[in-house]
Amino acid sequence: MSMNPSALIAEDEPLLARALETELATAWPELQVVATVGDGLGAVREALRLLPQVLFLDIRMPGLDGLGAAAELADGWPISEAPIPQLVFITAYDEYAARAFETHAIDYLLKPVEPARLRKTVLRLQQALAKQTAPDADALERALSQWRHVLSAADASGNLTTPRVAPLKRIAASDSGGSTVHMVPIDEVLYFEAADKYVRVLTATHEYLIRTPLKQLIPQLDPSLFWQVHRAVVVRTDAIDSAQRDDTGKLQLTLRGRPERIPVSRLHAHLFRAM
Structure with missing residues (x-):
C-alpha cells in the first residue's frame, strides 16, 4: 500500500x-x-x-x-x-x-x-x-x-419505496416541437437516452421526448426486454444487431432500424461478452 x-x-x-x-x-x-x-x-x-x-x-x-x-x-x-x-x-x-x-x-x-x-x-x-x-x-x-x-x-x-411496477405498454411522449403528445407503443421503442432535462425516446422512424428521468423510467420497463448499457442509455434487447469495439477499445452497439452507434459503458460491457 x-x-x-x-x-x-x-x-x-x-x-x-x-x-x-x-x-x-x-x-x-x-x-x-x-x-x-x-x-x-x-x-x-x-x-x-x-x-x-x-x-x-x-x-x-x-x-x-x-x-x-x-x-x-x-x-x-x-x-x-x-x-x-x-x-x-x-x-x-x-x-x-x-x-x-x-x-x-x-x-x-x-x-x-x-x-x-x-x-x-x-x-x-x-x-x-x-x-x-x-x-x-x-x-x-x-x-x-x-x-x-x-x-x-x-x-x-x-429506492426502497419505489418498487418495480407492471411494465409500461405505451408512453405519452411529445414531439420535438412539444406541441403534440403521442401515445408511443413500448414495442416500437428501440432505445431511451437521457439528454439534459429530457429523455429521448427513439423508434425506427421517430424521436420523442419525455420529462420522466431515466432512473424513474427504468423500474417501469420490462427488464427482460430493456437493458441499461450506459448511465444515460437503455436499449431494447431484441433490437441489438451487433456489439463492436472502436479504435479506443470502447464497445458500441448497432441497433436494427437505427443508423447511430450506441456506447456501452465499462460497467455494462459484461452483458456482451461472448459465451
Whole structure:
C-alpha cells in the first residue's frame, strides 16, 4: 500500500464534509484528502484529475448524485494509470436502508459520522489497498464487478419505496416541437437516452421526448426486454444487431432500424461478452 494514500470527499453539506475530514485525520493520519467537492460533477472532474485511491461519495447531491458520479468514474477512469478506487457512500438513510447496504457488502457511513464506525471503514479500506496489485484485465474485471454490485444495490436501497411496477405498454411522449403528445407503443421503442432535462425516446422512424428521468423510467420497463448499457442509455434487447469495439477499445452497439452507434459503458460491457 502507498505510504501516503489519498482520498476525495464529495459532500454537499460543508459542515459534514469538514467533520468527516477531521475524523479521518484522527482515524487515518496517513490519509491525504486531496480534494473536497460539493457535487457529483465536481467529484468526477477532480477524481479524474487527481486519481485518489478512495472516494467518499454522498448519495444525495445536487445535479449528478453520488451513484451517477461513481458510474461516470467507472467508465472514464484511466485504468492504465491507477487502479479503480475504493468506494464509500455517505448517507442519511435510516437504519433499515443501512442494513440493506450492509447485506450487499457496501461500505457506507451514516450522517453524522460516528468515530467508531469510521474506524471500521478505515480498517477495511487499508486492507483493500494493501491487496491491490498492478492493474490487469482480471483485476479490472473484479473491480468492475464489485462496482456493478455496489451501484445496483445502493440504487435499490435508495429506492426502497419505489418498487418495480407492471411494465409500461405505451408512453405519452411529445414531439420535438412539444406541441403534440403521442401515445408511443413500448414495442416500437428501440432505445431511451437521457439528454439534459429530457429523455429521448427513439423508434425506427421517430424521436420523442419525455420529462420522466431515466432512473424513474427504468423500474417501469420490462427488464427482460430493456437493458441499461450506459448511465444515460437503455436499449431494447431484441433490437441489438451487433456489439463492436472502436479504435479506443470502447464497445458500441448497432441497433436494427437505427443508423447511430450506441456506447456501452465499462460497467455494462459484461452483458456482451461472448459465451
